[in-house]
Amino acid sequence: MPPMEMRPPQLRMAWWGADYRNSLTFEMIEICEAEAGVRISPEHTDWEGYWDQLATQTAGGNAPDIMQMDDTYLREYADRDLLMDLSDVDLSAMDEDAIANGYTEEHGQVGVTTGINAxxxxxxxxxxxxxxxxxxxxxxxxxxxxxxxxxxxxxxxxxxxxxxxxxxxxxxxxxxxxxxxxxxxxxxxxxxxxxxxxxxxxxxxxxxxxxxxxxxxxxxxxxxxxxxxxxxxxxxxxxxxxxxxxxxxxxxxxxxxxxxxxxxxxxxxxxxxxxxxFKSTMLWSGSANTAHPEAVQSFISCLVNNEEAGLVQGMDRGLPANENVREAVRAGLEGQDLIAAEFLEEIEDDVNAQVPEPxxxxxxxxxxxxxxxxxxxxxxxxxxxxxxxxxxxxxxxxxxxx
The missing domain is CATH 3.40.190.10 (Periplasmic binding protein-like II)
Structure with a gap:
């Protein structure tokens, strides 16, 4: 008998956002499923409902494999040993501040910045x-x-x-x-x-x-x-x-x-x-209890590093943290999105003159x-x-x- 074909791992992915973000995220998922060799089961809701739902899921040992994270709650989940160390995600095209936004001494790289804002x-x-x-x-x-x-x-x-x-x-x-x-x-x-x-x-x-x-x-x-x-x-x-x-x-x-x-x-x-x-607009985190840690990191790496996925996302999750993706997105911006990007560029010297936020x-x-x-x-x-x-x-x- 021929060997059974291995099915790609299925990962649950959760985020908050309105209809516009949801439609963009579905496009990004399609791109990154192919690159990372996974299947995604999406879960999305509004801001308040998201945190209520995530608290219930984590308390019951049923956290999504991949979750959109806000820095306000990052340490709260990391200190409860609920987030995995994403040290294998490729962060080589991000600046040190963007990387540090998701890093703690105790737990490592528990979040990967999607983009920055101020x-x-x-x-x-x-x-x-x-x-x-x-x-x-x-x-x-x-x-x-x-x-x-x-x-x-x-x-x-x-x-x-x-x-x-x-x-x-x-x-x-x-x-x-x-x-x-x-x-x-x-x-x-x-x-x-x-x-x-x-x-x-x-x-x-x-x-x-x-x-x-x-x-x-x-x-x-x-x-x-x-x-x-x-x-x-x-x-x-x-x-x-x-x-x-x-x-x-x-x-x-x-x-x-x-x-x-x-x-x-x-x-x-x-x-x-x-x-x-520069605040992380939001971050991607992975569940410490996922059955597929390598697949989680591969998929998150695609979300933040794949240029095609970045062009789909645009400025919705902030000015992209990956500087190569940022350059590609920046080239196509117009209107208020362009003005927002230019504002972040204008204040870069101000930000660099000050101590990063813990x-x-x-x-x-x-x-x-x-x-x-x-x-x-x-x-x-x-x-x-x-x-x-x-x-x-x-x-x-x-x-x-x-």
Whole structure:
């Protein structure tokens, strides 16, 4: 009898995203199934549903072989020995920072960066033009400049419109800390700030509410619950807002306005001290319990290194981390995708002048909710900045297990 033909291993692959990402990912899967010699069983859902589902799957010993990962949760899963070391994935075309985003001393290369992005202050040029204002010089502006601009524009725009509608957490605080030479969490998995640091940040943000630059606490709370396309910024009632660079194209499409990305203000007025860093838009990780570790690494290697797959993905998972794929994708970009890529190129010297951000500590996902909740306590003036900071610090410390 002739030998039985070996069937390629079947791997489960999970990711979060909307319909557009799903369609791109299916195309990438088809390319990489052929290259890696595997069959993929896809699982996809939205952001919140994804993490609930992954927590249930891992708790039951039923994790997908390949999973899309966010750096906020990377150490949380790695420290529970749920992620495999992807040391056999070819990372030769990635820079050191992109590689380090998925590496821990204890567990090795537990994540492979899909692409990079950075936080930007998006400006609506039509709002600035309506007031006869130029966009700010984002290489020199300070937080004092930002405060004055937001307050003045809110006054000039009139009722129902604002210069800015407040920060996003935890990244706004994270960037502010980086400008002070601090971090949200340290390499050792501890909080990287003291209550006094958070209190100073709360005071800065509260002053923008008290001076009439930001909306009322009630309206800020409402904004946080709005769906994409419905926010004040997207309907033209807000001059500036903070987004990740890979979100700019979607925001521009929702609003019908080509938004302009700006560097964040700094304490010193020097862009090399603005705290910006290249974040992994997301990462690919493999299950430590997979029955096919070699196949998992081969497939992930294709996802990040295959030029055809990279051209399909484009900028959806950030500016590609593989520099050869990045060059190929960059050559075909246009419109807001091109502007987002150019912004990342413009801030490269700023980023390189600063210390990379440590991989978030286990439990860092809970810090986002802590900061959001205590920010509201400050904005509603139910707690003073130092009272809120001390309570938030204590609660955040519990989240990371200290």
């Amino acid at each position: 936080m930007a202050v998006l400006a609506n040029p039509e709002v600035f033009e309506s007031l006869g204002r130029d966009l700010p010089d984002d290489t020199t502006w300070t937080w004092d400049d930002f405060h004055d601009l937001v307050v003045d524009m809110t006054e000039e725009l009139g009722p129902g419109a604002y210069g800015d509608a407040g920060p996003v957490q935890p990244v706004s605080f994270q960037l502010w800390l980086r400008q002070q030479g601090l971090h949200l969490t340290t390499e050792e998995g501890e909080l990287g700030f003291e209550p006094e640091d958070l209190a100073a940040y709360f005071e800065q943000e509260l002053q923008l509410v008290l001076d009439g630059g930001y909306p009322s606490a009630e309206l800020m709370q409402e904004e946080g619950n709005k769906l994409p396309g419905e926010t004040m910024f997207e309907v033209g009632d807000q001059a500036m807002a903070r987004y990740w660079s890979n979100q700019m194209t979607g925001v521009s499409e929702q609003s019908g306005v080509d938004m302009v990305p700006l560097r964040w203000p700094s304490t010193s007025g020097t862009s090399a001290e603005n705290g910006l860093w 991989v978030p500590a286990m439990g860092s996902g809970g810090i986002q909710e802590v900061l959001r909740r205590y920010s509201e306590e400050v904005y509603f003036q139910r707690m003073t900045p130092i009272e809120a900071a001390e309570a938030a610090h204590q609660e955040a410390d519990r989240h990371i297990g200290n």
